[in-house]
Amino acid sequence: MNMEINIEASDFDQEILQQGELISDNLNMLRLEQYPPDAEKGLRSFSLAEVADYLGVTQNHIKKLHLEGKGPVPATTSSGRRTYTAVQMLELRHFLDKNGRSDFKRYVPHRRAGEPLQIVSVVNFKGGSGKTTTTAHLAQYLALTGHRVLAIDLDPQASLTSLHGIQPELDKNPSLFETLRYDDQRKSIKEIIQPTNFPGLDIIPANLELQEYEYQTPLAASNKSSPEGRLFFTRISSALKEVDDRYDVVVIDCPPQLGYLTLTALTASTSVLITVHPQMLDIMSMSQFLLMLGGILESIKGAGARVRLNWFRYLVTRYEPTDGPQAQMVGFMQAMFSKRMLQNHMLKSTAISDAGITKQTLYEVEKNQFTRSTYDRALECLNAVNGEVTSLIHKAWGRK
Numbered sequence: 001m002n003m004e005i006n007i008e009a010s011d012f013d014q015e016i017l018q019q020g021e022l023i024s025d026n027l028n029m030l031r032l033e034q035y036p037p038d039a040e041k042g043l044r045s046f047s048l049a050e051v052a053d054y055l056g057v058t059q060n061h062i063k064k065l066h067l068e069g070k071g072p073v074p075a076t077t078s079s080g081r082r083t084y085t086a087v088q089m090l091e092l093r094h095f096l097d098k099n100g101r102s103d104f105k106r107y108v109p110h111r112r113a114g115e116p117l118q119i120v121s122v123v124n125f126k127g128g129s130g131k132t133t134t135t136a137h138l139a140q141y142l143a144l145t146g147h148r149v150l151a152i153d154l155d156p157q158a159s160l161t162s163l164h165g166i167q168p169e170l171d172k173n174p175s176l177f178e179t180l181r182y183d184d185q186r187k188s189i190k191e192i193i194q195p196t197n198f199p200g201l202d203i204i205p206a207n208l209e210l211q212e213y214e215y216q217t218p219l220a221a222s223n224k225s226s227p228e229g230r231l232f233f234t235r236i237s238s239a240l241k242e243v244d245d246r247y248d249v250v251v252i253d254c255p256p257q258l259g260y261l262t263l264t265a266l267t268a269s270t271s272v273l274i275t276v277h278p279q280m281l282d283i284m285s286m287s288q289f290l291l292m293l294g295g296i297l298e299s300i301k302g303a304g305a306r307v308r309l310n311w312f313r314y315l316v317t318r319y320e321p322t323d324g325p326q327a328q329m330v331g332f333m334q335a336m337f338s339k340r341m342l343q344n345h346m347l348k349s350t351a352i353s354d355a356g357i358t359k360q361t362l363y364e365v366e367k368n369q370f371t372r373s374t375y376d377r378a379l380e381c382l383n384a385v386n387g388e389v390t391s392l393i394h395k396a397w398g399r400k
């Protein structure tokens, strides 16, 4: 008898159950070795040049403060370079605002009276379009530039969660489902927010349980005595009202599907980023996504669900400008809706994908793991994209 006949003879359901378990057990072992459950994610320190960049001042300005004994005291490396922790970077902002002479420039960019909480959803149908990478780097950039940020992982696959050192399978982390659910087990959003290794950035992790929302919502909508589910689209915005005064920006990593999770995020949003990898198939799938989304939003308008955005933009991701067909697709999109496209595109970079392998972002990896030019190019591109989004956010607040 040969093997193949054996496989044919076994039940498919039994076999995939066994294999699912086998993979999960072995992965857990591997992960336990690589990331012990109690390991806390640290954060590297930042060079004088980086600090000057994020604050928007000259290196000399910071050096001078230090020499005059003002502001936080940096550590000095063995080669005599000064480095600051991310917390010190934030302290420096507060110091500059308190002691600076400038009337117009503010280093602490927190929102002021009349500036509403910004809720940015990152969406696309397609897995692999760069949603999680975009969300993580945007949230971290906003935190590094002094904003108070809440990142919400709304994808049951929980990639954003694991990128922040939380292990969805091993840790019992409540997800946003706990505040969205329709029964009496519902928790306050305040109970499920967790800090991250970035000062100024909190996260609401995801896990598979989030998927329950997709099943419970239609059930709750058809419940005759209290059809709460019909107003599902208010659930994230009402939850966020509870923590409105704690944050400047909320960034939501949406699941790659057009279900109730995505719709609830969109109806809570003040702005939307649609990530798109510039390839024919991806753009075709995005066109389907837009048509379906438009149709659904139109049909729930009657129930009072409205998406009122300050802005929405397409972000080109994993772009290789030297690839002819990709460049053509970018040109194609630009010809159709240039005003809605971010001017900066996110280039494909091995620095980003390699960092991802060790569950890190480009903002956390040590620079010396890469060829300098590879790292610098990726960072420059990333900061240009995130800087552009930040200025859209500031514009929505009415700032110059």
Ligand SMILES: Nc1ncnc2c1ncn2[C@@H]1O[C@H](COP(=O)(O)OP(=O)(O)O)[C@@H](O)[C@H]1O
Binding pocket: 126, 127, 128, 129, 130, 131, 132, 133, 134, 159, 256, 317, 318, 319, 346, 347, 348, 349, 350, 352, 353, 354, 356
């Ligand atoms: N700019 C980039 N350069 C190189 N690799 C990237 C880039 N952006 C994303 N990736 C990689 O592409 C894969 C899919 O990205 P991800 O952000 O997880 O997409 P999604 O969340 O839409 O499924 C990941 O392995 C990620 O590391």
Ligand SMILES: [Mg+2]
Binding pocket: 128, 131, 132, 133, 155, 159, 160
């Ligand atoms: Mg993702």
